[in-house]
Amino acid sequence: MNAHRSQLLQLARPVYFSLLASVAAGIINTVWVARLGGPAVAAVAVATTTENVLLGIALVFGSGTTVLVAHARGARDPSAVRAAVRGGWALWALVTPLVVVGGLLGREPLARLVLGGSDGAALPLAVAYFTLSMPGMAVFFAQQLVDGILKGTGDTRTPMRLALLSNGLILALDPLLIHLHGVQGAAASTVLCRSVALGAGLVAVRRTALLRSARDTAPAEPLAVSLRRTLTTGLPMSADFTVRQTGALALVAIVARLGVTAVAAYSIAYKVMYVATMAFYAVRQAASIHTAHTRGEGRDERREIGRQAVLVSGVIGLTAAVLLAAAAPWLMAAFGAGPGVAREGVLFLRCVGPYLLLMACLIALGGVFEGSGNAPGLLRVTVLGTALQLALAYGLTGLGLPGVCLALAGATAVQCALAGVLFRRDPAQVETGVSSVRVVG
Secondary structure (H helix, E strand, C coil): CCHHHHHHHHHHHHHHHHHHHHHHHHHHHHHHHHHHCHHHHHHHHHHHHHHHHHHHHHHHHHHHHHHHHHHHHHCCCHHHHHHHHHHHHHHHHHHHHHHHHHHHHCHHHHHHHHCCCCCCCHHHHHHHHHHHHHHHHHHHHHHHHHHHHHHHCCCCHHHHHHHHHHHHHHHHHHHHHHHHHCHHHHHHHHHHHHHHHHHHHHHHHHHCHHHHHHHCCCCCCCHHHHHHHHHHHHHHHHHHHHHHHHHHHHHHHHHHHHCHHHHHHHHHHHHHHHHHHHHHHHHHHHHHHHHHHHHHCCCCCHHHHHHHHHHHHHHHHHHHHHHHHHHHHHHHHHCCCCHHHHHHHHHHHHHCHHHHHHHHHHHHHHHHHHHCCCHHHHHHHHHHHHHHHHHHHHHHHHHCHHHHHHHHHHHHHHHHHHHHHHHCCCHHHCCCCHHHCCCCC
């Protein structure tokens, strides 16, 4: 097997299972909260949606630190490793209080905004959830940073174990705390279990040989420089994620023009597709880590890494497209969809194959851009593609959900073409933030 492909698979597999564990825990959490009634489910959904948005902020220091640590690891430069870790923690310390305090002070307007201005029974429940979950963002953000540090060292298995620990504890504690304290019990369970996993993660960081040796060296640069480097490296990745999330929410609003049945079918089908799309993002993370590592070693092998990442993710995407098309009726039935919703969902899953394959290639290739420090170029492609996707979807809704699939595939094909043009550039012409690390005396 190709060495790059083998390394990508080795890195991506644990990341994929981490993502699966998080989704499974979220689904089961919702099942337990559902026993409290519709308003409670709505309140937790509001909190989950908000957390997904805030994850984009965490990516600034989480993913930025991953790339910088991986680059320093490749360069075998402990002082650069220490600088990268210090920069991540400094940015975490700067951003986290702003998010926590701002979230606490604005928890009621925030809940009202996400609930569409509703003053119903869900509003006080959402506010109560935020009262605990917003301080818990400090733990969530620290978790993301610890995971990012460990991934930068090439260790994706420990973050997987930490995710399994956290989500396993949530599944065990949720029934008890929800029974005792309702919606606030769900928030408390999440924060407590994440805190346990964070403690275990910090122990793992202290025991990692590369990080332990880096602690005994002077940092390669002043703290302010490290903070700025983390910010400039991670910000485009965060913005890319945020643009994609915003586009996904806007697309739901466009699908809503087709009626409630179409929205329900689309929502279920998208949840089914998570099993595949999470694999694409796992390959993306692996490609980012591997690219940064090899560039740190002084080897520019991004083209071969990119080809292998696209190959691996493309095979997954093609396999997923075939399986989803074949199993669509059973999958919709498993979600309890009624006849109308099931019919629309099956149609969507059988039309979405080309988009799934194109998205697999685009997302995987994005990891090479991130690992080489050219995430700003990828961000421009994402912004243009998302705008095109929404415009096409709006214009093709007359064709129903197949029109939405056509819009998704068309916009993603344009993004793939643009990303391919950027990818084929001479690597020497690409300015990277991670390749400019200098040791200062």
